Amino acid sequence: MARTPKSVDELAHLVEEFGAERHLADRVTALRQSRGWSQDRLAAEMAAAGCPIPQSAISRIENATARRDITVDEAISFAKVFGVPLIELLLPPGAQGSVLLLQLLRHGGHVAQQLRASQQAYADAVERVAELLLEDSMHYAAFDIARADERITFEGNEEISKLGFMDEVEARYRALGGTA
Numbered sequence: 001m002a003r004t005p006k007s008v009d010e011l012a013h014l015v016e017e018f019g020a021e022r023h024l025a026d027r028v029t030a031l032r033q034s035r036g037w038s039q040d041r042l043a044a045e046m047a048a049a050g051c052p053i054p055q056s057a058i059s060r061i062e063n064a065t066a067r068r069d070i071t072v073d074e075a076i077s078f079a080k081v082f083g084v085p086l087i088e089l090l091l092p093p094g095a096q097g098s099v100l101l102l103q104l105l106r107h108g109g110h111v112a113q114q115l116r117a118s119q120q121a122y123a124d125a126v127e128r129v130a131e132l133l134l135e136d137s138m139h140y141a142a143f144d145i146a147r148a149d150e151r152i153t154f155e156g157n158e159e160i161s162k163l164g165f166m167d168e169v170e171a172r173y174r175a176l177g178g179t180a
Contacts, residue, residue, distance in 0.1 A: 024070055024078070027089045029062045031082045042081070051077035126165070130172035140178070143169070 032042050039058045046053045051073050060068035070078075079086040133140045147166045 021070055022064075022067070023092050024075060024089045025061050025064075025067055028058075028078050028082075031078075031084070032058075032062075035082075045081045046074070046077050049077045049080050053077075122165075126168045126172050129169045130176055130178070133169070133173045134176055134178050140173075 028042075032039070037045070039055045039062070042058055043053055043055045046058075053074060057068060060066065061070055075089065076086060079089055082089075129143075133143055143166075147170075
């Protein structure tokens with residue numbers, strides 16, 4: 001069963017534990033073949049990426065019995081040419097899903113932060129409207145009129161119900177001691 005890293009630190013540990021030059025060589029071969037590229041084509045792509053490497057060197061890198069070492073510049077360029085993160089090239093086959101999982105977890109964390117910020121902005125808006133209603137009875141009359149028109153149109157003509165918001169404002173208004 002494949003281990004799934006729970007953090008970037010654990011991913012770094014996974015690379016330390018399982019990362020190997022042979023994985024990089026195997027991934028180079030697999031990615032080249034999946035694109036239908038010859039070794040000559042890969043050599044041309046590497047040269048275009050600023051890391052010229054002859055076809056014969058690619059052949060030796062891919063040769064499982066007599067592998068040639070891969071330089072750091074070559075590893076970085078392979079990642080660039082194939083459009084994959086370098087770390088993905090260093091992990092054993094099957095571990096790429098863990099990289100995707102970490103990317104999704106990071107994205108989910110970012111979305112959760114945005115959600116919390118939106119929830120706070122919503123709560124602040126409810127609080128501010130309720131406070132305005134307490135300040136002046138004319139505000140409450142305007143609130144009642146707005147409440148009667150249960151839908152509101154935003155830019156782009158998108159209509160959404162505002163009743164939930166109005167209900168929350170009313171509840172907060174009453175909690176603050178307001179009366180209709």
